[in-house]
Amino acid sequence: MRLSIIIPALHDAALLEETMLSVLENRPANADVVVVHTGFYTDPYELAGEVKFVEARSASSEADCWMVGAAATSGEIVHLLSSGVVAVAGWADGVRALFADPAVAAVSPALRVGDAIASIGVAADSLGYRRYLPLEEGKSLVGPSRLAGFYRRTWLEPLLPAAAQLGDEAADLDLAYSLKAQGLLSRPTAASQLIVKSHCFDQQRDFASAAAAERLRARHPQQFETTGYWNQVLSQTLKSLPSPKAAIGVLLGHLSGGRGERPVSLEPAEIDTSPATIRMPQRPSSSSHSDRAAA
Missing domain, CATH: 3.90.550.10 (Spore Coat Polysaccharide Biosynthesis Protein SpsA; Chain A)
Known part of the structure; x- marks a missing residue:
């Protein structure tokens, strides 16, 4: 390989x-x-x-x-x-x-x-x-x-x-x-x-990281507990951040991050052990916004 x-x-x-x-x-x-x-x-x-x-x-x-x-x-x-x-x-x-x-x-x-x-x-x-x-x-x-x-x-x-x-x-x-x-x-x-x-x-706690965490939870809800979740958000945010302004940014990230995000839908992999190859399931394509120009 x-x-x-x-x-x-x-x-x-x-x-x-x-x-x-x-x-x-x-x-x-x-x-x-x-x-x-x-x-x-x-x-x-x-x-x-x-x-x-x-x-x-x-x-x-x-x-x-x-x-x-x-x-x-x-x-x-x-x-x-x-x-x-x-x-x-x-x-x-x-x-x-x-x-x-x-x-x-x-x-x-x-x-x-x-x-x-x-x-x-x-x-x-x-x-x-x-x-x-x-x-x-x-x-x-x-x-x-x-x-x-x-x-x-x-x-x-x-x-x-x-x-x-x-x-x-x-x-x-x-x-x-x-x-x-x-x-x-x-x-x-x-x-x-x-x-x-x-x-x-080092882990950042700010609006961007909180919004990304919410999006991750929204995309993979089966991986996360929901009981008492917002109590945890409030408790950890207030304890870990040095200023009210920073805490507000994190809370806003949690409140807004997951809006409009849907759970990912992926079929179980079909693994063919005989020829040692894997067939990929079909999934909706997402558009890329990056440049692809070789120097």
Whole structure:
């Protein structure tokens, strides 16, 4: 299986280069590297022969860049890797073997801060916000985080347009719950490790994140409890935010975020284990608003 590594970059050249150079230094066999940026990167190290640079000038999120990158690659496995995440030797070794199981749609690598594993993947909390899971909670994993994840292309591509509409606040969770709704598997693995900075796990509580959490809950209602929900919203909002103005913004996000959002409708996956291929169910297509112009 060929591996396509997609690195989105919105504005920070230093973070992009940190990730890009670490990937090239430890490049897996049979892998292509695509950097999707918003037009700011000038390739000062002349890496165009090693990396495919694609401009997406109207992209406003990494999730927008994912769609552009997926259209510019062809590997059976797609590795989404945020700028600032550092690849180490052998980080992709063994991942292809996990995809030998045709029911596996995603693989979540371990994220290290220093020498300690800080996260093995993500799930949503009761309010719909992203929760990074420590290694010991790997059985609760729903899918990979936006920081790093491996996906089977055939299942990832149809879900990207709808997931990108939730922005970076919840696109990874939407992908994870959509795959789960189809009966597909997301596997954690501590054998694949990357290095991140501790601040990468900081969680924003603002209007945008609250609205995305509500949209996620509306799209996947079967995954969330409703009893006492608004009491939780009020309690956690008032306790966790430093000012009334910030709390009001979060509450407004919760109140308005899910309006007009409908539950996703996905048929169970048809997995053919005999030829080790998967047939995708039909689903309504969503329009993409990203640019797809190769530099």
